[in-house]
Amino acid sequence: MAGKVIRTIGVLTSGGDAPGMNAAIRAVVRTGLGKGLKVRGIRKGYQGLLNEEIIDLSARDVSDTIQRGGTILQTARCEEMRTEDGQQKAAAICKKYGIDGLVVIGGDGSFAGAQRLANLGVNTVGIPGTIDLDIDCTEYTIGFDTAVNTAMEAIDKVRDTSTSHERCSIIEVMGRDAGYLALWCGIANGAERILLPEEHDYDEKIIIEDIQENRRRGKKNYIIINAEGIGDSINMAKRIEEATGMETRATIIGHMQRGGSPTCKDRVYASIMGAMAVDLLLEGKSNRVVGYRHGQYVDFDIDEALGMKKVIPPYQYDIAKLLAL
Ligand code: F6P
Secondary structure, eight states: OTTOOOOEEEEEEOSSOOTTHHHHHHHHHHHHHHTTOEEEEETTHHHHHHTTOEEEOOTGGGTTOTTOOSOTTOOOOOSGGGSHHHHHHHHHHHHHTTOOEEEEEEOHHHHHHHHHHHHTTOEEEEEEBOTTOOOTTOSOOBTHHHHHHHHHHHHHHHHHHHHHTTOEEEEEESOSSOOHHHHHHHHHTTOSEEEOGGGTTOOHHHHHHHHHHHHHTTOOOEEEEEETTTOOHHHHHHHHHHHHOSOEEEEEOGGGGGOSOOOHHHHHHHHHHHHHHHHHHHTTOOSEEEEEETTEEEEEEHHHHHHOOOOOOHHHHHHHHHHTO
C-alpha cells in the first residue's frame, strides 16, 4: 500500500532475543517521535499483539536502554501468527490501535508474519535481529557480533584449562540450523575441528584419528567447536574419551550467548537500521526488510528476502580447516 499516510507506528521484537534489539527499539521510537509520529510498543512479539499488550512509548521510555541486553519489549515465538485466523486478528488489532506502520525486529519467521500483515493492509518493515546470522539478504544481523564475542571469550577460557590438563574439549555454541557462530568461533579460537549443522554427515572416526595423530605429535589439547544443530556433545565426549584415551569434557555455552551488553557494532548498526525502518514507512513503503550488504545499508522486498537461502561460504570453511592444521 505505497503512498499511505503513516501517523502511528508500532514496534515489536519477535523470536529469540538478541543483544542490540534495545538499540533498534530506541531508534524506532526516537526517529518516529522526532518525525511527528505516535509510537506504540507491542510487548511479547506477535503473541502480545494478539493479546493487545500495546503501550504508548515516549522518548523517556527508551532512556538508558541502549547498553542493555535482551529486549525491553520482551519477545515470544507465536504459533497462532502462522495461521490465517491469527494473521487476520493481528491486522484487525493493528487497525483498532491506529497502527498503520509496523516495525518487526526478528528473524525469517518474524518476517513471514510481517509479510502476511502487509498483504492485509498494515505497512510493515522488518529489521534482522538474530544471533544466528542466518538471513541471506544481509551480512549483518542484530546480536551476532555480541554473541560471537561472548562465545569466543568463553572458548578461550575453556582452552586455558583444557591445555593445563591436556584434554580434548567439545564446546557447543548456539545455532540450530545455521553454523555461523560455530564457524566464526572456530576461526577466532583456532579450533582443531568445527562441526556445522550444514555438514551433518561428518565422520567421528576421522576426528578420533586426528586426535590420536595430534597426541603423537605432542599437541597438548584439542578443541572441537560443535554447533547446537549437531548437539550430543556430552555423549560425543564420552565416545571420544573412550576411543582415544584422552580425557574429554563437554561445555555447552547455551543461552549465555543471547544475553549481555551489546557491542559497539550491535548498538550502532541496530540504531541505524531502526531509524531507516521508520524512514521507509514514512516514504510509504511496505513489505520491506532492512539489511546491510557490500558496505551499505539497503532494503529488500520481504518476499524476495524470504526466497533467499543463506549458505556457509565453502571458501571460509576450507580456510578454517586449513588453519587448524
Ligand atoms: O535465536 C536463535 C537461537 O538462539 C538459536 O541459535 C537457537 O537454536 C534457538 O534460538 C534457541 O531457542 P530457545 O531459546 O527458544 O530455546
